Amino acid sequence: MTDHKTRYYAKLRKLLTAGFFLCGIIPILIIASTSIYNFKDVAIQDIEVTAGQVITHRRDVINNFLQHQVDLLTTLISLYDKEHFNTVETLNELFVAISKSGSIVDLQTIATSGKQLAYVGPYREQVTGKNYHNQGWFNEVLVRGVYVSDIFSGYRGVPHFVVALTDPLKSYVLRTTINSSVFNSLLHSAQIGAGGDVFIVNKSGELQTPSLQHRATLDETESKLIKHHAGTELTLIGEELYATTWLNTRNWMLMLKVHLPDMLSSYRQHVYRTMLIIGTTASLFLFIAFFLSRFIVSHIARTDRESAALDQQMAHIEKMANIGRLAAGVAHEINNPLQMILAQVGWLEELFSDEESGALKNHEEYQTTITKIKHHVERAAVITHRLLGFSRKIRAEQEQVQINDVVTETLSFLEKEALHNNIGITLDLPATLPVTVTEPHRLQQVLLNLFDNALDAVGHDGEVQIHTRAEGQKIIIEVTDNGQGIEAEVMKQIWDPFFTTKEQGKGTGLGLSISQNIIRTMGGTLEAKNRKEGGAVFTVKLPIRQSTFLKQERRTQ
Incomplete structure (x- = not known):
């Protein structure tokens, strides 16, 4: 096989291997890519459903908690008259009765003028003799009748928020401070993933509960999410999924943040398994393509060799036919003179037989020479006979x-x-x-x-x-x-x-x-x-x- 043919078959084998491999692996890659994309999409949808369910549940829990505090104060106002809240002794009895759950830390009565009437709790020294006439939350409760404040420090110097409401005649305000530890614990179970976060912000974007990731403020992207909307809203920003919903207070937004990479472990496992399958399949396809191309090219090469051999055989047959015709011609041309020589030698032999042996000098040498000539002519005739036989058998x-x-x-x-x-x-x-x-x-x-x-x-x-x-x-x-x-x-x-x-x-x-x-x-x-x-x-x-x-x-x- 020539170098040109060898290079041609090697190139053909490579092309066939690449073609078979690509024809087999491209559909697998398309299917695998679609599977990975769909799996991730489904995984994110599952996370979105989970986030929506969690934040809705936490919203209901927080709303119920705050409503319970409002209902508790409303019940006290409906059961007791104003004088019952004006003395520390009677107010303390009520506080002891309603604070067993640990949800509140104090109880306070304030006149509509802003003057404190009675206080029971750990911050008596800080609030005694204080007037709340200029406090924002105090004015809000006088206007609304019921108010849940933002986080503020106030006279205590400690961040806290209160639930306050007035009696039907708005003659006084009954206020309680919510236990921040108890309230914050309501959010801890809402965390999704190690990198997730959940907190409450007000309309201004200020954190009302501590961030589980110890953040002090919202970033610019998160601040844009603070807008009024009904129900729960899901927003995907990069690798972060945000679920937001407004509480019944209308002043607070509950925000749940999910770091998607923390929740896509099943997706990563799926990608790993898919890539492993693709790698195994690619190796198998490459193996099959290599041997299939070798098989096809070897058959093509064998067919080419057989075709070339057939051409050579036909040329050989034609050559043999020409040789046969040439042999027949040569044998015919040689055979005629040989027959003439043989006839003349026979005639000479007859003449010598009529002569007396003593009459001719060297009679025996002549006779021997004639015999040798006759022998070699007959031998040449046998050869020409074979040539004629060979030429006839070419057909x-x-x-x-x-x-x-x-x-x-x-x-x-x-x-x-x-x-x-x-x-x-x-x-x-x-x-x-x-x-x-x-x-x-x-x-x-x-x-x-x-x-x-x-x-x-x-x-x-x-x-x-x-x-x-x-x-x-x-x-x-x-x-x-x-x-x-x-x-x-x-x-x-x-x-x-x-x-x-x-x-x-x-x-x-x-x-x-x-x-x-x-x-x-x-x-x-x-x-x-x-x-x-x-x-x-x-x-x-x-x-x-x-x-x-x-x-x-x-x-x-």
Whole structure:
């Protein structure tokens, strides 16, 4: 195989491998990408549903908590008159009764003028004698009747928020401070993920509860989320999901923040598994594509070789036909002078027989010379007869033949070469070998190639054995030599077209390939193997066909 062909097949193999691989992997990548995208989308939707459910539940819990405090104060106002709230003793009794849950830290009564009437709680020193007339939350409760304040420090100097309401006549204000620890704990269970956060902000964006991530203020993006809306609103900003809802106070917004990477562990596992499957599938596709392309290219290469061999065989057949015609012409042209010489020699021989031996000087030498001339003319006539026989057998015709005769006739063409190289040829041709119907000229071409290869294999002083026999319905022809045998690597390629171990210019590499094809068309087989004692043996097996087969062949033609 030429370097050009080798490069062509290598390039074709690479292209086919790439094509098969891409055809297999691209749909997998599309499906995998779609799966990953959909899985992430579904995962985010699940997180959104969870965030919406959590913030709605926390909103309801906080609203109920604050409403409970309002209801508690409303119940006290409805059960007791104003004087009951004006003394510390009676106010303390009420505080002890309603503070068992720990939700409130104090209880305070303030006149509508802003003057404190009574206080029970831990900040008595800070609030005693204070006037709340100018406090924002105080004015709000006088206007609204019920008010939940923002976080403020006030006279206490400690951040807190209060729930306050007036009696129906707005003659006084009953106020309680909410326990921040209890209130803040209502938000802790709403945290989603380690990086998540939940807090309450007022309309100005100020934190009313501590951030679980210890943040002091909102960033600019989060501040833009503070706008009135109904129900729960979900907003996705980058890798952060925000869920916001307004509490019943209308002044506070509950904000839940989810850091999506913390919640997408199942998505990452899905991506990992998908990539693992893609990698495994890609490796499998690459393996299949590689071997499939090798299989296809090897078949293409074999087809090309067979096509080239067929072309060579057709050229060889045409060449043999031309040789046959040339041989016939040469034999005819030589045979006529030979017949003339033979006739003249016969005439001279008759003339010498009429002469007395003593009458001619050197009579015996003349007689010997005539005999030698006659012998060599007859030998030349035999050669021309063989040439004429060879030319007639160039045509592909089925006929009944004796294989031993074909072997003997073929071997006669190589006798001189064997004699020149001192090669011994042993024949084992049993006379009982049955005749068969085949194409003798094509069989002769095969045998000529096998005999010639055997002579080349043994070199000088070698031995070649030719044996024929019948086994069942087959005729076996074995050509054995005592050469060096056939190497394992050579044995793998021995039947390939254009493969030869001979020096350049001494062989085309088509002999055995053509011979095998010829034997196959005859319905037989041609095999080669090494002998244990050294050398190689080529075995031709042909089916035994009787004359009835020849008649059937002619009828079909």
